[in-house]
Amino acid sequence: MPVRRRPCRRQLRNGVGRNGCVRAWPWPSPARNVHSTAVPVCASSILILSLPMTAFYEPCYESGKASRWGIGMADQSMFAVGGLWREWDGTDGPEWSFTQLTINADDHPLMQRFHKPGDEKRALVIVPQNEWDDWLQASEPEYARSFLRHYPAEAMTSWECPVPSRAKKADTPPEASDGNLAFDF
Numbered sequence: 333m334p335v336r337r338r339p340c341r342r343q344l345r346n347g348v349g350r351n352g353c354v355r356a357w358p359w360p361s362p363a364r365n366v367h368s369t370a371v372p373v374c375a376s377s378i379l380i381l382s383l384p385m386t387a388f389y390e391p392c393y394e395s396g397k398a399s400r401w402g403i404g405m406a407d408q409s410m411f412a413v414g415g416l417w418r419e420w421d422g423t424d425g426p427e428w429s430f431t432q433l434t435i436n437a438d439d440h441p442l443m444q445r446f447h448k449p450g451d452e453k454r455a456l457v458i459v460p461q462n463e464w465d466d467w468l469q470a471s472e473p474e475y476a477r478s479f480l481r482h483y484p485a486e487a488m489t490s491w492e493c494p495v496p497s498r499a500k501k502a503d504t505p506p507e508a509s510d511g512n513l514a515f516d517f
Contacts (some may be wrong), residue, residue: 380476381430382412382464388456389493390446401446402493406486412464414457414479433457433480441485458483 387404405411417430437443437455444453457480459467470476 380468380470381415381417382459382467383415383430383432384410384412386410388413390443391448392446392492393449394445398448400493400495401490403442403446403488403490406489409461411461411483412459412467414459414467435480435482437482440482442488442490443482443485445490455482457481 386408387402389400389402391398392401393399413432415430415432417428419426419428421427434454434456437446437453440453440455443455447453459479460483463479467476467479470479
């Protein structure tokens with residue numbers, strides 16, 4: 333997944349990371365999303381990133397069974413989700429993985445609709461576009477926690493988005509790519 337991260341005391345970098353916490357995180361592993369209480373645990377060693385996207389997906393049970401819904405901005409613009417990252421020693425050298433931060437959504441007019449009935453409702457931390465650089469430069473835990481707030485429901489939209497049926501695997505491999513992603517921040 334493409335991400336933008338702030339390496340320790342260095343310039344911002346774009347890259348691709350593995351979604352899910354791995355090895356020596358200060359919270360249970362593996363996890364795709366981490367509760368916002370992880371921010372104070374990281375104290376001064378917060379390694380933050382933003383995940384640019386146009387939509388994310390959550391299960392909705394309003395029909396009585398799970399159905400996948402897409403969630404994005406009402407104006408269809410790109411947005412970013414706040415997260416944390418960590419570098420670790422992979423088999424072929426340094427690798428890094430990330431997790432997305434979540435906050436309680438029990439009272440959010442849109443996000444309270446998602447996840448199983450009876451489960452705590454969670455929402456990703458959406459960082460407004462005009463605050464991306466501030467989020468990526470946050471080095472103090474208190475300042476970083478100031479970004480852990482709900483995005484306005486009226487600026488968001490949702491739609492039912494069933495999981496596409498899986499196509500049969502092709503006998504020929506896809507064409508190779510150079511692995512570079514281009515995105516404009």
